[in-house]
Amino acid sequence: MISNICYAVVFLIESLISFYYFSFKFERKISRNLIPIFILLSGLILYAINFIEAPPINAVCFYACNFIVLKICYNTNIKSAIFANFILLFLMIISELIVVFSFSVVFHFSLFESQSDAFILIIQAIISKLLYFIFIWCILKFSEKESKSTGSKFSLLLCVLPMASIILMHTNVYLCTFYSVNDNYKIAIIIGNILILLSNIIVFYLHEATIRINRKYTQILLDYQQEKDTINYYELLREQNENSKILIHDITKHLKTIQQLSEKEDSNISQYISEIVEDFSVMNPVDYCKNSVVNLVTHRYYEICKKNKINFTISIKNANLDFMKEHDITALLDNLLENAVESALLTDDKFIDFSICTRNSNFVIIKISNSCGRKPKYINDILVSSKNTPGIHGVGTRSIKKVVAKYNGNLEMKYDNNTKTFTSVIGINSNLPANNQS
Structure with a gap:
């Protein structure tokens, strides 16, 4: 027995x-x-x-x-x-x-x-x-x-x-x-x-x-470090832009006057001053909406898209993300747009459509559509990056999901095989309190 x-x-x-x-x-x-x-x-x-x-x-x-x-x-x-x-x-x-x-x-x-x-x-x-x-x-x-x-x-x-x-x-x-x-x-x-x-x-x-x-x-730790580095980057960028505005306000008129005076005498000086004015213009991003962090992130990727000949359509004039902390806005939008750029770069018809709107006065919808040559790969419900970085796939997607969950939002990612378009849609009720997460 x-x-x-x-x-x-x-x-x-x-x-x-x-x-x-x-x-x-x-x-x-x-x-x-x-x-x-x-x-x-x-x-x-x-x-x-x-x-x-x-x-x-x-x-x-x-x-x-x-x-x-x-x-x-x-x-x-x-x-x-x-x-x-x-x-x-x-x-x-x-x-x-x-x-x-x-x-x-x-x-x-x-x-x-x-x-x-x-x-x-x-x-x-x-x-x-x-x-x-x-x-x-x-x-x-x-x-x-x-x-x-x-x-x-x-x-x-x-x-x-x-x-x-x-x-x-x-x-x-x-x-x-x-x-x-x-x-x-x-x-x-x-x-x-x-x-x-x-x-x-x-x-x-x-x-x-x-x-x-x-x-x-x-x-x-990698996720946290990436978010921390991104936040520090935008803090430095914002400080730089504030200093640029002060400098531009004080010297732009003087530079233009010098440019006019020097046109007839020395063309090299004129070209040099034009380059300086152009550099100051780059350092002074356009205000796409009333939120300074959203403007910084958007303008950064506007410049990236411009450099890589990606058609970047922006519709965020009425964006209102004031209910979110600045570092959360940075982590969310930066990772969304980074993923979109990464995907669009691998296609022939490169485009990104970025929009933020508010419905019923409190429901914020963030939508990003981009060209995508093939259906993205997922591992354990995490979007896998096409970058050659084995072992750290999906860092951006995890960061996006973390922020969305913190504000009790909904995230939907879908791929349209007919139009070769990948779309991310986030819906957040701005009246709901955020979860106590770091």
């Missing part, structure tokens, strides 16, 4: 290992609370089928059960599900063959002897599951795009733990086989080995979870 319970636990762990693979490889689409139920059902089904004692049937049922679970619990297509479960089945078969071969070499056990001894059979199952788990972990580790930059060489040191565990399990089998040991001691050995197997899985899971948390924390 106890042996059957231990064997059932081993099959539950096998199901747990499959879910470990799925959770790191695919995006979950059901509640996290339902996952243990599916692990339990999957493990019990595989355990029950094992009593048929037909390896081909066991293999088919293993594949079918994991395939169904993957389709129900995770977002994936048929092709990916077929391939993923083929990998699991292949690794399972290989791990079992390795364990059977190692027992035949080390202990001179034949296949029939192993099948007739429940103790040996359970220990072999535990070792094969541990080996199966290590194979899956290695596949996950070396299939990561960022594996070269996350210290995977140091992570390989963790493999010392399962290798030591396997050696310990073989030692237990040796002691129990060549010395007279009662059944209670064997049961204790089995339970101890099961706990060792679980400990290995927990250690590896916590290790990978820690890496993920560190990545997210690093990404948050």
Whole structure:
């Protein structure tokens, strides 16, 4: 009875290992609370089928059960599900063959002897599951795009733990086989080995979870640093523009007078002064609306579009974003327009339409449409940049969503394949209080 319970636990762990693979490889689409139920059902089904004692049937049922679970619990297509479960089945078969071969070499056990001894059979199952788990972990580790930059060489040191565990399990089998040991001691050995197997899985899971948390924390720091740098940039730009206005007010008339006087005498002086006047004009942006921050951001991208021959249409005369903090306006509009410019640059008919309007006196609508040659790519609902910056994709989109969420707004991004246009629409009720976020 106890042996059957231990064997059932081993099959539950096998199901747990499959879910470990799925959770790191695919995006979950059901509640996290339902996952243990599916692990339990999957493990019990595989355990029950094992009593048929037909390896081909066991293999088919293993594949079918994991395939169904993957389709129900995770977002994936048929092709990916077929391939993923083929990998699991292949690794399972290989791990079992390795364990059977190692027992035949080390202990001179034949296949029939192993099948007739429940103790040996359970220990072999535990070792094969541990080996199966290590194979899956290695596949996950070396299939990561960022594996070269996350210290995977140091992570390989963790493999010392399962290798030591396997050696310990073989030692237990040796002691129990060549010395007279009662059944209670064997049961204790089995339970101890099961706990060792679980400990290995927990250690590896916590290790990978820690890496993920560190990545997210690093990404948050990158987002914050980008926003901080952008805010500092516009603060300096605003200060520069204020100083420029004072200078222009005082000397523009004098420069024009000097220009008129020098036209007949020295053409070089005239050209030089014209360039100075033109430079001062560039430093004095147009007031598109009453909000100074909106003007600064808009004028910056007006100059960028002008330089890159992008048709930039601006309709923000009645824009009223005074209910938003200045750094939030900067983060929102700068990232929206940066994404639009980046997309438009890759098209032949380059254009950006930028508008801000207010409806029903309090509902602000920000809309940006731009030319886009192909449908944008999304990863985990985050727009992926086409820039060659691996590992920091989607920083701008996350910043936009953060600001929109702070002001209880709605964000809609859609792509029209017929007109090759990507449109971002944000709606914010200016009367709603902002959330307490940094």
